[in-house]
């Protein structure tokens with residue numbers, strides 16, 4: 001704790017914290033993208049992957065708490081560095097000129113806050129499955145028999161039905177555009193904070209940061225765009241009927257009807 005406090009007290013320490021937490025978040029964003037791109041395969045692919053992750057609660061909650069810690073430290077260090085910069089140069093540069101800065105670097109706090117708002121919406125949308133905010137219905141009712149066997153949450157149908165709502169897709173695309181802007185400056189400034197900037201390498205690092213952030217943007221944006229263009233339509237149309245069925249959610253089983261034993265154990269599809 002003392003070590004963290006000592007790191008926090010110096011500007012350089014906070015820059016290191018920003019860079020390292022940023023690196024961890026970049027790792028998450030990249031891994032999450034690779035997982036999500038499985039939506040381009042058969043429904044069982046991404047459903048099996050989500051089912052596998054949910055079956056590892058220690059790993060899942062460890063990663064969630066680690067992520068939360070990184071997000072908290074990243075935001076706190078970012079705002080304290082902005083405040084320290086303002087305190088050091090309250091009037092800004094003469095004539096409003098911002099030497100060496102770019103649009104992306106000047107809008108870092110703004111893009112960061114919109115990404116945070118997006119992540120909160122996204123968690124309510126796809127993790128907490130709040131029906132009131134998705135424009136479709138109760139996603140927790142969507143299940144599918146994995147490989148023809150046990151019923152598991154139908155993450156594939158949830159993504160397709162979710163992005164078929166145009167304003168949801170539009171919001172995701174705007175947030176991903178801002179994520180691109182944030183990363184295109186953030187990735188290069190991470191190298192600078194870690195002391196890895198020199199005249200030879202700087203142009204290459206800047207180019208690498210742009211390529212990485214563009215690849216991440218194109219990967220994420222391809223999902224709502226493909227769904228709006230028809231990806232998964234057939235599967236989602238079948239799944240949609242589950243949304244209107246009464247019942248508590250994914251584990252809903254049709255209650256046995258006396259004298260009709262054959263219908264009794266049928267899983268709601």
Ligand code: HEM
Pocket residue numbers: 029032036050060064067115119122123126127155159172176179220221223224
């Ligand atoms: C097209 C873009 C995206 C799609 C389709 C997508 C999909 C999903 C899905 C399906 C889940 C829920 C997983 C589950 O509980 O089964 C999820 C969780 C999450 N997503 Fe995304 N995501 C996208 C973009 C992003 C972006 C850009 C970020 C970060 C900037 C992000 C951050 C998260 C976080 C933090 C979680 C919670 C992980 C957890 O449950 O522990 N997502 N995402």
